[in-house]
Amino acid sequence: MVNLLTSAQMRALEQAAIESGAASGRDLMERAGRGFVAAVFETWPDLERAPHRAVVVCGPGNNGGDGFVIARLLHDWGWQVAVHSLGTADRLPPDARINYDRWCEIGVVSPLEAAGGIEADLHVDALFGIGLIRPLEGVALDWALCPRSGRVAAVDLPSGLCSDSGRVLGAGAVYADLTVTFHGAKAGHHLAEGPAHCGRLVRAEIGLRVCSVEGAVRLIETPAPEMLNKTGSAHKYSNGHALVLTGGAGRTGAARLAARAALRIGAGVVTLGAPPAALMEVACQITAVMVRRIGTGDDLAEMIEDPRITAVCLGPGLGGRRARELVPAVVGAGRTLAVLLDADALSAFEDGPEALFAMLHPACVLTPHAGEFARLFPDIAENLAAPPLNGPVYSKVDATRAAAKRAGCVVLYKGSDTVIADPQGRCAVSSTHYDNAAPWLATAGSGDVLAGFITGLMARGFDPMQAAEMGTWLHAACARSYGPGLIAEDLPEELPKVLRALVD
Template identity: 65%
Template sequence: MFEILSAAEMRALEQAAIESGSVTGLELMERAGRAVVDAVFTEWPDLAKAPQKAVVLCGPGNNGGDGFVIARLLQDWGWEAAAFLYGDPALLPPDARMNYDRWCAMGPVHDLAQASVEGPKVALLVDALFGTGLRRPLQGVTLTVLDLWAEHRVAVDLPSGLCSDSGRVLGKVGATVRAALTVTFHAPKLGHVLADGPAVCGRLEVADIGLATTAVGAARLVASPDVKLLGKTVGAHKYGHGHALVLTGGAGTTGAARLAARAALRIGAGVVTLGVPPAAQLEVACQITALMLRRVRDGADLTSVLGDARINALCLGPGMGLSADKAGLLRVALQSGRALVLDADALTMIARDADLFALLHPGCVLTPHAGEFARLFPDLAQRLIGVPETGPAYSKVNATREAAKRAGCVVLFKGPDTVIAAPDGDCAIHPAAYGRQAPWLATAGAGDVLAGFIAGLLARGFDPMQAAETAAWLHVECARLFGPGLIAEDLPEMLPKVLRALPD
């Protein structure tokens, strides 16, 4: 699986490689520059056939050094390249200064202030201003680059103006270069996949520059699941694949729980039972077939139902309601020690009651969207919505890790940039971006299906982190396979096709 690095983690990997003697900083810079040029010609093959004009914007750090390499390589290819520098060349880091000097032997270096929006049209604009090193908003002369016109824009490592660790645009103005192509090195950075990152990076290309090391504790990209883990054991009976219990709301509000229950069954739980209050039993009985039904009115009923030791996972929250008797059910479920998925109304009840929050345990998975996260962790949410003026800015990864540690269980913070974290700091990101966009998930009930997927996997014996990651990936894949017109009921029905398409 891809690791997803912070700026500091990437710098540490590069420094470790340099200190080991396996590579020099100058060699890494040369590899990076060549990777950008190769990526540009791969993305836009016509540019390789007909050399044209390029403007290369170089910043005051090593990202600027990459830019001078790119200008030199384009010039060698026959292009007419113009290099602009932001800052004093005497203050460039040693390797960047070396490449500055090499370029000076080929052509002039212009002051960035001379870049004009009224200048000639160019085929390629290379943004090598700040990359992962940005610490403050674009301002003054650097803002002019936003309006420079080019047929194609490529960002080196990260579009300038975007925070590498949070994917948030720095400053109240929110200014950033928008790229059609972003070329980064060794591994994606957090800013590529979080918040505004996918919208401003265009297509993301990750180039190998020969770093073989990994960063301990880095976030991971959620990968496609192992199909073997999702199969069923030959000869095993239904209870051998787990028994999930999903609690419903009252009459007229059972639909969400029924969606979750069907999702749990589709993902392979051997048995799924709906726990239904008396007034809703007829409503539910008319709507289900393979799902089972048990009467659950209050905590005493739930205690009785949980006397069946084969029930090993519960899902609470979808359409459940917020009354005192529902809080009693939630308390019994938490005290049972069973694996739990807590969504929707269950999250709201926990946010309102510190005693319920204190009952959370490592077998729980919380699945908040942004509004629910703000109710559960208002201080963390406030830090996320504040305008970042300096980098690295507080990120969704920071918030989810802190939330998981505070809750003592796995937290799946939903969104196009879903972040999943465990109390020990393990963190995975599932961005529905860069070819895995799933805008059709913006439909009522989609979150209930996700909760059901997680519950079914917990019933099957997946650990909470593994269940959350696997469910998030499958949830998006089901939406992508169905496409336009998706409603929540379609998601579980797409799952068999998705599972059959997984590689052996």
């Protein structure tokens, strides 16, 4: 399990190591510096051959202390190193001051004002790290925004970025080519603007104990292959029956994508419920997916009396009027079905989201994109959109947790930093950044396929949180596997290849 830590959680882990005697603050600083230099050489092997020139910019806290260690190590490697500091030495924390003094035995420290515009092979940003709570200003902001030659590597986090939210505090933050973080990734490395400012993200160990962290956000990892396998004795209905509702004629494409995705991910049976005017259109376009006439809420209520139906998907191409009639028929049914609500099934209740929340139950999953989220949770979205002036900033994690608690079910807030939360506060992030980038998902219909993946997994018996996490990971994996030229129809067809790779 990979946890995305907040700044407070990371500081608590460091403090626990110091108090237990496992390491001193100075030990952690030395390990961080060595890990940083090793990551720089691994990323850019040409820099390992000295001499090169580095500019190391150090801040007034422990991040600056890491910078003094890095400067000393690069100097020992044969580099020419210029060190610039913000603030005076007498205000440094004790461990940072020790490393300042060690550097002064071999070099000088110049004021930050003199660092702008200096040409170097490597610029080291050790100005501010995970503890920053105020915007950069004055000479710090000038340095962060000034153009520079050579590569830029940030210590733990690019200066100016909020560690918990990935938001830029105030007027700007450093754009790094490489960010080396210690022990584990922070939430801000994967949320909001964080990935754009971090460049490449590398994790360096500093000897902290790996342990569970209360309230930590999980980074979604590769699902275990056995979770997706079917047993040899299974028959189609033992793998679940997913029902996907479609809109009227000319609007059935989105639901057909979702239905195909549910079938591909392993639901034993998938039925498309279509209004009378769309039956012929749907029947001409599908083969393995079944079709059923569902024109009214009464038709739907009768359909879901079948105990073999285990999950229902409403929203893709459904239409607002049809959604307002069909959603209550499902979520208010006599038995609790796994239900996914997307697209029109969410927007149909924008004028009174409380009425929707009153109907929902823990077996539901909502999958809004940013616009739909703002319509359902306007006050939460307003908090998220507020200018990030002081940290820790309200984050997408905070917003999704609040939304899930209000709705009483799992909420999946879509994006390249997809966040999934349940009413109990469990939270996970699916990050399509760095080595997991999947820019090809920005295509019409990809969200409908995601809805189908999650519905199919719930039909098979996975709980809503598990299905949302697994479906999101597989969705991005299919896009990475297919690559450029992807359209939504390709995602379900790429899934078998992705699943085989998991098994192999």
